[in-house]
Amino acid sequence: MKDVSEYEALYDFDKKNEDDVIYWTSEIDKLDSHLFSFDKKTVYNLFEDYPDRLTKEQKAIFDRENPYWVKFFGS
Template identity: 55%
Template sequence: MIKLKKSSRKSKETLTHRKTTKIKELAVMQNDFYKQNDNDTIWWVDNDNYGEHEFSFDRKKIYNLFTDYPYNMTSEEVAIFDKENPYWADFFKDRKN
């Protein structure tokens, strides 16, 4: 355990951010990615969690379908996702209005 002085709050926040980032990087490295079609842009995360649908555009930043679509995505990412996944685009059509 690393001990920090009470006066080094900013250092503690930076350390916490580094630890969180490192954990996320490790999680990304441990994921298996696959594409539904060879020409798709989207990579899906192969995980064992029932009902959890995660995907990525760059295999670095992972989105959760139910919590991130379309709110935490760029308009370009949403357009790509909708084109490659018409079922989910229709399923979530009420989120876009």
């Protein structure tokens, strides 16, 4: 997890579905990173931060919006 609020221009935030809460992003010039954010200020790395660094509410939102990853991690 890292604070990117000062470097927001380096990230391209996008939602998979219009009604999703989570934004997916990647750092410019870095491919295949699985980064996501709830607020475009704090960015989480899927493989380093999920689920331990998410709040209970954030994990519930993530799990609801990303059933593939829930199944992948066996949660």
